[in-house]
Amino acid sequence: MIKQQLQLKLSQKLSPQQIQLMKLIQLSTQELEQKIQSEIGENPALENGKEITNAESDSDAYEENQTIDAQDIDIDSYLSDDDIPAYRTQVSNYSADQEEKNIPVSGGISFHQMLSSQLQNLILNEQEEEIATFLVGSIDESGYIRRSVDEIIDDLAFTQNIFIEQETLLRVLKKVQGLDPPGVGARSLQECLQLQLERKQNPSKAVILALNIITKAFNEFSKKHYQKLMDKFGVDEEKLKEVFEIVSKLNPKPGGALANTSQNTHIVPDFIMTIENGQVHVELNRRNAPELRVSNSYKEMFAGYKQAPEKNKSQEEAVLFIKQKLDAAKWFIEAIEQRYNTLLMTINSIVEHQKAYFLSGDEKNLKPMILKDIADKINMDISTISRVANSKYIDTPYGTKLLKSFFSEGMKNEEGEDVSTIEIKKILEQLIESEDKKSPLTDSALSKLLKEKGYPVARRTVAKYREQLEFPVARLRKQI
Numbered sequence: 001m002i003k004q005q006l007q008l009k010l011s012q013k014l015s016p017q018q019i020q021l022m023k024l025i026q027l028s029t030q031e032l033e034q035k036i037q038s039e040i041g042e043n044p045a046l047e048n049g050k051e052i053t054n055a056e057s058d059s060d061a062y063e064e065n066q067t068i069d070a071q072d073i074d075i076d077s078y079l080s081d082d083d084i085p086a087y088r089t090q091v092s093n094y095s096a097d098q099e100e101k102n103i104p105v106s107g108g109i110s111f112h113q114m115l116s117s118q119l120q121n122l123i124l125n126e127q128e129e130e131i132a133t134f135l136v137g138s139i140d141e142s143g144y145i146r147r148s149v150d151e152i153i154d155d156l157a158f159t160q161n162i163f164i165e166q167e168t169l170l171r172v173l174k175k176v177q178g179l180d181p182p183g184v185g186a187r188s189l190q191e192c193l194q195l196q197l198e199r200k201q202n203p204s205k206a207v208i209l210a211l212n213i214i215t216k217a218f219n220e221f222s223k224k225h226y227q228k229l230m231d232k233f234g235v236d237e238e239k240l241k242e243v244f245e246i247v248s249k250l251n252p253k254p255g256g257a258l259a260n261t262s263q264n265t266h267i268v269p270d271f272i273m274t275i276e277n278g279q280v281h282v283e284l285n286r287r288n289a290p291e292l293r294v295s296n297s298y299k300e301m302f303a304g305y306k307q308a309p310e311k312n313k314s315q316e317e318a319v320l321f322i323k324q325k326l327d328a329a330k331w332f333i334e335a336i337e338q339r340y341n342t343l344l345m346t347i348n349s350i351v352e353h354q355k356a357y358f359l360s361g362d363e364k365n366l367k368p369m370i371l372k373d374i375a376d377k378i379n380m381d382i383s384t385i386s387r388v389a390n391s392k393y394i395d396t397p398y399g400t401k402l403l404k405s406f407f408s409e410g411m412k413n414e415e416g417e418d419v420s421t422i423e424i425k426k427i428l429e430q431l432i433e434s435e436d437k438k439s440p441l442t443d444s445a446l447s448k449l450l451k452e453k454g455y456p457v458a459r460r461t462v463a464k465y466r467e468q469l470e471f472p473v474a475r476l477r478k479q480i
Helices: 016-026 029-042 075-079 111-121 126-137 149-159 166-176 189-198 205-216 218-222 226-233 237-248 296-307 313-353 355-360 371-378 382-391 421-433 443-452 459-468
Strands: 046-048 271-276 279-284 292-294 393-396 399-402 410-412 418-420
Touching (some): 029 046, 126 149, 126 166, 149 166, 205 226, 226 237, 271 355, 296 313, 418 421, 421 443
Parallel strands (some): 271 393
Antiparallel strands (some): 046 292, 393 399, 410 418
């Protein structure tokens, strides 16, 4: 049966410009530079406009579903010098010869390349060499093989058409575990420590004892059951302490340092903060303020189209293409300008809210601050503030900080004042670091000490903060 009905539906859609702006806001300084270069490469109507003087104009927004008629295009609007959107976003107190030209780079071979090069020094037949290469490829960035022997044998059969017994695989694995750095190719932390202790030259009695304990009583060792270890191996407290000192100097992640050498971990701050005469000044990193303009050659194309007495179909298609590229260039320039304004408004609001901290550098002066506080101040959406805070860094006299680190929940102390959870964590960290390591404080004891200092924090909350600070429980913090 056919029926007619009326249905009202309310939906919200983001325009292409809004989507583009959100993506640009989320980019870091280096990522923005790459995005600009990519956009210049894809859009011939967009050029670097450092040589153009400051000129501003407004252009009509282009909608994705807009129908363009070549006869309706106002060519004069694209030819006008007053309509060239070349926003000058560079800070005026920098000269042209101060342009940042250094790009942080890193080089060298990767961790797996280094291991593969060492395989050439091993005495292996053709099949063993293929197995060793496969094992090296199975090592993760920490230096471990996280797969069982049976899984590796199955993969060799299915992917490499190599059928071997477990004994053959373990023999080749033992040779791979002899590569540098010591401990690489281990299947567990226990095996990793064993491999490093076995590689010690001229081992002392303490090293032999450490190897014996790791091999036979790793569970008691990892849980720091000191008395059980002393009774089982017939050693006193001093010898056991020496064993723990030896093991503490071993590397639990033998591939960690080498795996990161080929990665660029240099952070380029998005904001630069300075203090002058007791006043906090913040500005965007000048690398974050490009100058762009619309291509002059595209204006000339429009001029030629205007002078043409007759317009054929190919000319109309060309002018439609040119208009789309011009509009795309204008949208991108406007999005860069909006990004500039959004970041500047956000950072100024954050600095104003946390002014006491930025003047002193003391984390105890950090006030409770959530995303909604900043969003309400600058009349923006919380998601926009989140995009800025989660991916932007600020260079301060106290180091380069992630904006997200300034946000925290708040609670009231016994005097009724609002204090940041960052302040509480800082005090908790000091309590744990200054405790007697032979008798570390439990979470309940830490909770009582915080209450004595005027911070009524429950034991469960103390446990949560302790885990966030990456401190283990009291038993695992105990030392001999």
